[in-house]
Amino acid sequence: MTASLTLIILMAVMYAVGITVMLERSLTRVLIGFMLVGNATNLLILIVGGENGSAPIVTGTASDAAMADPVPQVLMLTAIVINFGITAFVLALIYRSWWLAQLGDQGDVVPDQHVDDTEAATDATFDAVDLDDAAVQEVLDASNERSDAAAPIEVDPTPPVDSEPKPEEEAR
Amino acid sequence: MNAIVPLVVLLPLAGAAVALVLGRFRRAQIAVSTLSLTAVTVLAIILLAHVDTHGTVVVEIGGWDAPFGIVLVADRLAVIMVLISALMLLGVLIFAVGQGIADGDRETPVSIFHPTYLILAAGVFDAFVAGDLFNMYVAFEMLLAASYVLLTLAGTGARIRAGVTYIIISLTSSIIFLAAIAFIYAATGTVTMALIAERVRDLPADVQLILCIALLTAFCVKAAVFPMSFWLPDSYPTAPAPVTAVFAGLLTKVGVYAIIRTDTVLFTDVDIDIPLMVIAFLTLIVGVLGALAQADIKRLLSFTLVSHIGYMIFGISIGSTAALAATIFYIVHHITVQTTLFLATGLVERVGGTTSINRLGGILRASPLVSVLFFIGAMNLGGIPPFSGFLGKVGLFQAGVELGTPLSYVLIGAGALTSLLTLYALVRVWNMAFWRSSADVAGYSSPLLDSLAEGPEDEGETVGSKRVPALMVAATTGMVALTIGLTVFAGPLFELASRAAANTGNESTYVESVFPGGIQ
Numbered sequence: 001m002t003a004s005l006t007l008i009i010l011m012a013v014m015y016a017v018g019i020t021v022m023l024e025r026s027l028t029r030v031l032i033g034f035m036l037v038g039n040a041t042n043l044l045i046l047i048v049g050g051e052n053g054s055a056p057i058v059t060g061t062a063s064d065a066a067m068a069d070p071v072p073q074v075l076m077l078t079a080i081v082i083n084f085g086i087t088a089f090v091l092a093l094i095y096r097s098w099w100l101a102q103l104g105d106q107g108d109v110v111p112d113q114h115v116d117d118t119e120a121a122t123d124a125t126f127d128a129v130d131l132d133d134a135a136v137q138e139v140l141d142a143s144n145e146r147s148d149a150a151a152p153i154e155v156d157p158t159p160p161v162d163s164e165p166k167p168e169e170e171a172r
Numbered sequence: 173m174n175a176i177v178p179l180v181v182l183l184p185l186a187g188a189a190v191a192l193v194l195g196r197f198r199r200a201q202i203a204v205s206t207l208s209l210t211a212v213t214v215l216a217i218i219l220l221a222h223v224d225t226h227g228t229v230v231v232e233i234g235g236w237d238a239p240f241g242i243v244l245v246a247d248r249l250a251v252i253m254v255l256i257s258a259l260m261l262l263g264v265l266i267f268a269v270g271q272g273i274a275d276g277d278r279e280t281p282v283s284i285f286h287p288t289y290l291i292l293a294a295g296v297f298d299a300f301v302a303g304d305l306f307n308m309y310v311a312f313e314m315l316l317a318a319s320y321v322l323l324t325l326a327g328t329g330a331r332i333r334a335g336v337t338y339i340i341i342s343l344t345s346s347i348i349f350l351a352a353i354a355f356i357y358a359a360t361g362t363v364t365m366a367l368i369a370e371r372v373r374d375l376p377a378d379v380q381l382i383l384c385i386a387l388l389t390a391f392c393v394k395a396a397v398f399p400m401s402f403w404l405p406d407s408y409p410t411a412p413a414p415v416t417a418v419f420a421g422l423l424t425k426v427g428v429y430a431i432i433r434t435d436t437v438l439f440t441d442v443d444i445d446i447p448l449m450v451i452a453f454l455t456l457i458v459g460v461l462g463a464l465a466q467a468d469i470k471r472l473l474s475f476t477l478v479s480h481i482g483y484m485i486f487g488i489s490i491g492s493t494a495a496l497a498a499t500i501f502y503i504v505h506h507i508t509v510q511t512t513l514f515l516a517t518g519l520v521e522r523v524g525g526t527t528s529i530n531r532l533g534g535i536l537r538a539s540p541l542v543s544v545l546f547f548i549g550a551m552n553l554g555g556i557p558p559f560s561g562f563l564g565k566v567g568l569f570q571a572g573v574e575l576g577t578p579l580s581y582v583l584i585g586a587g588a589l590t591s592l593l594t595l596y597a598l599v600r601v602w603n604m605a606f607w608r609s610s611a612d613v614a615g616y617s618s619p620l621l622d623s624l625a626e627g628p629e630d631e632g633e634t635v636g637s638k639r640v641p642a643l644m645v646a647a648t649t650g651m652v653a654l655t656i657g658l659t660v661f662a663g664p665l666f667e668l669a670s671r672a673a674a675n676t677g678n679e680s681t682y683v684e685s686v687f688p689g690g691i692q
Contacts, residue, residue: 071357097332
């Protein structure tokens with residue numbers, strides 16, 4: 001049996017890199033390592049198929065010499081599909097684990113930003129309704145007296161009360 | 173008869189598809205999964221009766237002859253395994269349904285649980301009947317992929333952590349398995365097991381050895397054989413009770429089954445009995461010593477699970493027909509008893525609110541029925557006569573004495589010691605959790621108990637006791653009845669196991685059944 005040296009070197013490098021990366025702590029790197037090792041194994045299966053013409057299922061045709069052994073390719077295809085499915089699952093798992101790491105014990109309950117607010121504190125951040133009315137009246141009066149260029153419009157100087165920074169941003 | 177073999181795999185797969193479509197209708201889902209597993213059980217009984225009288229059934233999928241097409245081989249061993257796992261899967265399914273109904277599905281989200289569970293079942297059955305090494309790989313991937321989902325159900329922090337370890341270990345072993353298949357194909361030009369068995373003999377001895385060890389490494393990780401067993405006690409106990417029960421009972425045994433096939437069919441000329449015995453010795457002792465140090469019942473049981481795999485490896489390493497028969501009997505016994513104990517522990521957790529023996533007490537008074545269920549399982553696992561655990565061990569030890577090498581006597585001693593230490597660990601659980609009155613729990617101090625390791629996720633809290641649904645108790649009782657059945661009918665079962673072993677131990681029988689006209 002002869003095999004392509006390029007493929008063998010490529011396979012060896014992929015195995016070496018893949019295993020090294022799999023030993024990292026980060027899950028994403030482990031996944032990348034797994035994909036490299038998985039594909040290196042696929043290459044291995046391709047290599048063991050041997051050279052063309054060695055094992056054609058149909059013999060006696062003109063193209064015998066060009067036919068490759070179909071079995072390793074079928075095995076490889078199956079392995080690729082399996083690896084694809086597993087990779088998708090591990091990606092979901094990594095995302096889930098990242099999500100849990102971000103939120104800690106809160107799990108997947110998105111925190112209520114106003115959970116600590118009391119009614120009194122909430123009231124204090126709002127202006128009373130009659131103040132609104134007064135302001136509106138003032139603006140209306142100002143627009144009626146358009147001819148008096150000097151009358152300045154009084155604007156409430158207090159800026160709107162800013163909401164607290166969101167816990168999600170804090171966590172990041 | 174030929175149609176039954178593929179049906180054993182197809183029915184759970186079809187059931188999984190239907191259950192997935194019926195995701196919104198819980199009752200329909202339960203009906204589908206129960207029905208398909210019951211059907212497999214019935215088919216397996218019919219198949220066993222047929223195979224036992226008429227010999228191995230070989231099915232060529234798609235009509236292609238053996239070396240080119242994929243074959244399913246249902247010999248006695250395969251069908252026994254299918255039958256016992258189908259019974260066990262059915263029992264655990266009923267337990268899970270009972271739990272789901274009681275808890276409103278928080279622990280086991282039903283829409284995902286049932287299809288995944290059935291795919292796990294299909295993978296397990298396929299692994300048993302596969303007559304083709306690559307088909308076995310696909311079966312392993314099926315059951316592993318399903319087990320990843322089941323282990324990380326509901327995606328809580330603890331389960332994700334445990335799941336990541338488990339998945340990476342399993343992926344690595346799958347890659348080793350696949351690479352081993354590639355090497356075997358390179359050496360023999362086939363993946364049909366019967367043909368590999370024939371062609372492997374022509375290879376140089378060292379090549380045979382490397383191929384055999386590559387394959388065994390992959391299977392030993394799955395079977396949790398020391399030193400590849402470290403992942404098991406950390407990952408299994410975090411899953412929901414029914415899932416842990418299935419994993420503990422079945423998944424490691426699929427690995428053991430694959431080791432039997434490797435040793436008795438594929439590589440009969442490779443002599444690795446002595447390394448296997450050493451590994452069996454270490455598995456037995458290290459596993460049970462781990463169990464002694466645990467306060468958490470689930471972790472304790474996981475360590476005894478690792479330990480008792482050592483008995484089966486011991487049986488395989490002896491290699492005689494009597495030893496194989498005892499191994500087969502022991503596998504059947506261990507599947508049922510380990511599952512039963514995990515289910516009973518699930519019940520204890522509901523009654524007592526925890527699984528740590530440091531905080532459990534008075535279970536005997538709180539629920540005598542649960543206590544009896546746990547007690548029978550514990551005595552059985554501990555190898556007390558007349559239970560099946562005792563009979564299996566006696567069979568193994570007899571075969572070991574027949575072999576008569578010094579190493580086999582050492583292993584018999586280790587086996588007896590392991591049995592005693594298992595009993596000690598379980599009796600301590602009994603004394604603390606069941607016999608001790610619940611009033612004594614607070615302020616109870618003992619230097620021995622303080623040194624025990626709690627589960628890593630144990631917060632030291634005791635959740636209040638929950639209602640124990642009748643369905644869960646019924647399922648556990650059914651499993652206990654099965655273990656007692658194994659004891660009562662141990663004679664005929666042992667004879668069946670002997671016939672299966674005679675069939676399995678002689679690889680030419682296997683080859684002849686796949687290639688009735690001889691290999692061209």
